[in-house]
Amino acid sequence: MGLFTRYAMDALMKTSHPEVVRRQCWNLHPHRTPCTDCKDICPYGDAIFNVSRTAVLLRALENGDAETISVALRDKLHQPFRRTLIPGFDAAEKLAHDCGCVAFFLSGAGPTLLCLSADPDFDEKLASRLSQLPGHWQQLPLPVDHEGILVS
Secondary structure, three states: OOHHHHHHHHHHHHOOOOOHHHHHOOOOOOOOOOOOHHHHOOOHHHHHHHHHHHHHHHHHHOOOHHEEEEEOOOOOOOHHHHHOOOOOHHHHHHHHHHOOOOEEEOOOOOOOOEEEEOOHHHHHHHHHHHOOOOOOOOOOOOOOOOOOOOOO
16 A cells, blocks of 8 residues: 555544544455556546546637637547437538537437537528438527526
8 A cells, every 4th residue: 555545544534433443444456456457447538538628618618719619528438339329420410510510519418419600600501401311300509598597
């Protein structure tokens, strides 16, 4: 156990559980399984990729920086897996980008997809070509809330 871990465990036990003697808490580690093997089985790197973009996204939205918004909204944790569950996802993404979309992503778990565009003609361009996609796609414009939550 490293020095930091030992110190942190001692501090935690003394402050949160003074009744627990340090000798009652053990760190178990199978020495033949490298830590990296355990990390590699989970999409830990993908989670870091997603979370690391949060602050960048907020700043990009604040500044209206479309290119950075596009980069910050790229997802490795959910979208690669869920896109396969939505028939026509790839075709819809390509169409949206062809019409001037700067960011295209899942809304929540899906199947709703969101696209962002600063092009004033985006709505009309997309509407005129949406029927080309297989299935029954609907286009619903969402107004931007410039006030946020108001507490009264």
